[in-house]
Amino acid sequence: MNSDANDFRCEPQLQRYSHHRHHSTMHVKESVHRFLLLPNHVAIVLLLEFLNSFRSFGLRFVLYNYITNEFGISDTHAGAILGVKSLVDIAFGLSGSILVDGFGVRRVSLAALSVALMGRTLMAFGRSQRTLYAALFLFSPCGDALLTIGLYRVALKKLSTPLTRPLAFGMSYAMLNMAGASVALSVDWMRRKAGDIHIDGNWSLVGGVYTPVRQFIVFTWIVLFLTLVVAYCFLEDCTVVDPADLDEEYSTPTRGMKMRSSDIADDNGTETSTICEHREENAGNDDDCNSLRQSIPSDATTAEPMVSGSALQRWFPQSFPAETEADESHKLRTVNGVASRKLPRYKVFRTKYSKAGAGDTSPCRGVVHLLKQLCFTLRMRSTWRVLAFSFASVPAAMQWTAGEIVLPPFLERRFGERIPIYTIQAIHMIGCLIFPPIAQAFTSAIEDFRVMLPGLWIMALSPMLLALMPNVAGACMWQVVMTAGQVLWSPRQDSWTAGLAPTGLEGLFFAIASSRALLSPLGDVIMGKMNAIYNPNCLDCRDQYGHFCGDATRSLDAGDDGSSLLQCMSIQEGCNIFLDGPQESCPLTCLDCPTYEPTNPSTFWYILVVCSITSPLLSWCFLPFLRGRHPREDGCYGVCRASVNRFLGICGVPEDGSSCQIYSYIEEEAEDEEEEEEADTGSESNGIAIA
Numbered sequence: 001m002n003s004d005a006n007d008f009r010c011e012p013q014l015q016r017y018s019h020h021r022h023h024s025t026m027h028v029k030e031s032v033h034r035f036l037l038l039p040n041h042v043a044i045v046l047l048l049e050f051l052n053s054f055r056s057f058g059l060r061f062v063l064y065n066y067i068t069n070e071f072g073i074s075d076t077h078a079g080a081i082l083g084v085k086s087l088v089d090i091a092f093g094l095s096g097s098i099l100v101d102g103f104g105v106r107r108v109s110l111a112a113l114s115v116a117l118m119g120r121t122l123m124a125f126g127r128s129q130r131t132l133y134a135a136l137f138l139f140s141p142c143g144d145a146l147l148t149i150g151l152y153r154v155a156l157k158k159l160s161t162p163l164t165r166p167l168a169f170g171m172s173y174a175m176l177n178m179a180g181a182s183v184a185l186s187v188d189w190m191r192r193k194a195g196d197i198h199i200d201g202n203w204s205l206v207g208g209v210y211t212p213v214r215q216f217i218v219f220t221w222i223v224l225f226l227t228l229v230v231a232y233c234f235l236e237d238c239t240v241v242d243p244a245d246l247d248e249e250y251s252t253p254t255r256g257m258k259m260r261s262s263d264i265a266d267d268n269g270t271e272t273s274t275i276c277e278h279r280e281e282n283a284g285n286d287d288d289c290n291s292l293r294q295s296i297p298s299d300a301t302t303a304e305p306m307v308s309g310s311a312l313q314r315w316f317p318q319s320f321p322a323e324t325e326a327d328e329s330h331k332l333r334t335v336n337g338v339a340s341r342k343l344p345r346y347k348v349f350r351t352k353y354s355k356a357g358a359g360d361t362s363p364c365r366g367v368v369h370l371l372k373q374l375c376f377t378l379r380m381r382s383t384w385r386v387l388a389f390s391f392a393s394v395p396a397a398m399q400w401t402a403g404e405i406v407l408p409p410f411l412e413r414r415f416g417e418r419i420p421i422y423t424i425q426a427i428h429m430i431g432c433l434i435f436p437p438i439a440q441a442f443t444s445a446i447e448d449f450r451v452m453l454p455g456l457w458i459m460a461l462s463p464m465l466l467a468l469m470p471n472v473a474g475a476c477m478w479q480v481v482m483t484a485g486q487v488l489w490s491p492r493q494d495s496w497t498a499g500l501a502p503t504g505l506e507g508l509f510f511a512i513a514s515s516r517a518l519l520s521p522l523g524d525v526i527m528g529k530m531n532a533i534y535n536p537n538c539l540d541c542r543d544q545y546g547h548f549c550g551d552a553t554r555s556l557d558a559g560d561d562g563s564s565l566l567q568c569m570s571i572q573e574g575c576n577i578f579l580d581g582p583q584e585s586c587p588l589t590c591l592d593c594p595t596y597e598p599t600n601p602s603t604f605w606y607i608l609v610v611c612s613i614t615s616p617l618l619s620w621c622f623l624p625f626l627r628g629r630h631p632r633e634d635g636c637y638g639v640c641r642a643s644v645n646r647f648l649g650i651c652g653v654p655e656d657g658s659s660c661q662i663y664s665y666i667e668e669e670a671e672d673e674e675e676e677e678e679a680d681t682g683s684e685s686n687g688i689a690i691a
Contacts, residue, residue: 031444037343038303044236045155046171047230048109053180055116064408065412069545072539075537076529077528078528080528082521088145090514092146093514098370100506100507101506108151109152109231113224115139117221153498154506156168169491170439170440170495174433180425181426187216188421192418192420196212197215241346300348302348303346383512386500386513392615396456398611399463407421409531416548448495449652452492452496453650454488454651465477465478501513538595540577542570545572552567552585577594620649
């Protein structure tokens with residue numbers, strides 16, 4: 001292939017960095033420094049991300065056991081309920097995400113939190129299946145669903161720049177998993193330490209028995225109320241920009257539908273270059289670039305960093321001063337041998353949302369405008385790249401569903417209530433709390449799929465450990481290895497998706513990118529079926545609250561010989577299980593239940609391994625299209641091209657054996673500029689000497 005073709009293969013990746021041609025591989029300290037220079041709006045969004053994730057995980061982790069143990073619902077029925085709930089949530093969530101583009105994050109967040117609070121009230125204090133269904137199928141879609149699909153990601157995307165976005169989304173991912181770990185540890189602590197609480201039945205609304213799990217759901221109700229207060233007091237709709245680090249499409253496409261030419265294939269299937277793509281081609285004529293910078297509102301103010309300047313000076317004494325003049329912010333310097341740029345002076349301004357038909361309140365006008373936005377987004381090749389990878393990763397993502405629906409009953413039914421089920425789940429959450437920011441800081445200079453595809457392989461193979469060792473130790477090892485793979489690919493996917501989102505249509509783009517969630521109801525139903533087949537419950541040996549009948553006591557009823565019988569009891573009530581003699585014991589697990597038919601504990605986990613492996617295989621098959629390096633006629637975007645390097649790239653290595661030189665050319669450019677500066681300095685010195 002000729003050099004022009006090679007240049008074209010690299011073009012889409014260059015487009016991603018064309019707006020900051022002088023971008024360089026950043027030192028980790030510089031990456032952290034840039035992030036800390038962002039305004040405190042970022043910290044508010046991260047706090048809301050934590051509280052919102054605590055609300056979400058607080059229900060997701062315990063919901064399956066909650067409805068099966070306390071409402072007497074079978075495994076198959078519970079899986080169907082969760083599947084229908086997920087489907088309704090997704091339908092409302094995808095539709096509601098579009099509202100963010102018209103009404104802003106603040107308004108949508110406050111409305112959704114208010115509705116979710118009513119639904120959580122029914123979930124925490126309701127006792128009948130009618131209130132359960134109302135909470136799951138009415139209030140959850142209108143409240144929780146809007147908070148789950150991309151709401152705060154839109155805010156974080158607007159509050160970060162391309163250079164800070166990988167670390168920002170890594171921190172967001174860490175907040176999400178910090179909440180998950182906190183939920184898991186809190187639930188297990190309450191299961192071990194907190195006993196059942198009896199409230200007098202005269203209190204009709206809140207009376208009854210509160211098991212530790214129900215107590216925790218009440219606690220999530222308190223957290224949800226706190227989230228509403230924080231959002232009302234502190235959440236604002238703001239946008240942060242760095243004039244030297246602008247997004248590709250900074251001009252709002254909703255006003256003029258200005259489309260990035262690189263994202264739309266022409267009639268011949270090729271892609272044209274974007275404006276300002278190659279600075280050397282535009283030397284001396286930067287009118288287009290200047291017009292892009294002039295789109296920053298005039299009321300934009302200098303952003304106050306989330307960390308004080310004195311603290312930053314102590315933490316980063318060798319970094320470039322933040323007071324760099326704007327017109328010099330593009331110049332390259334070298335720190336510890338690494339090419340770098342001057343640190344930015346961020347500008348912040350109120351986000352202006354364009355509402356369809358601002359001068360016309362006709363509903364038809366709004367529908368037409370929305371359809372135009374949808375068509376605009378679906379015509380972008382980047383949309384289909386994101387969708388292709390999202391759906392390819394569904395089989396591996398089924399492990400998250402298995403961890404929430406299958407693992408807790410698997411451990412509880414086979415090893416008893418005393419097993420710290422949710423602490424074992426916390427291994428995964430704690431790992432995803434600590435390592436994503438570290439991984440993103442160290443891999444931010446590496447091409448996306450060279451990080452994501454190896455992570456997918458590691459995660460896909462991780463259930464093999466639990467299949468080989470179907471016990472508590474195997475569950476812990478599965479969580480550890482799954483975490484190692486997830487921290488590589490999942491946070492990077494969020495950053496990759498956010499970088500491709502068109503400015504002004506982030507809500508719609510994230511909604512479309514979240515379309516893989518349409519398959520999650522199927523996953524819930526499948527996992528419920530898998531529980532019923534490979535991990536059935538033992539209702540005969542448990543009370544109505546889900547406690548095992550593990551304690552023996554003397555029964556008042558006499559046997560045939562006049563002797564008293566030993567009756568099994570739970571911590572709440574007696575069970576219909578009687579022992580023939582003291583040599584028998586009451587069941588502490590389902591395996592001890594006399595009517596239980598045990599199954600092979602490894603079968604399901606082998607099935608999960610086979611299912612998960614399809615994710616990295618599908619991603620590898622479509623990898624040339626996902627990278628966007630080939631035109632349509634080049635073997636169907638390069639997917640149908642066959643070569644040795646194509647097959648060797650199964651772990652993410654480019655088929656041409658290179659990394660497209662995205663970053664190496666920048667370092668060379670930095671060296672060239674330094675040589676030119678040295679030459680200029682030398683010539684000036686010679687001129688002075690001659691004079």
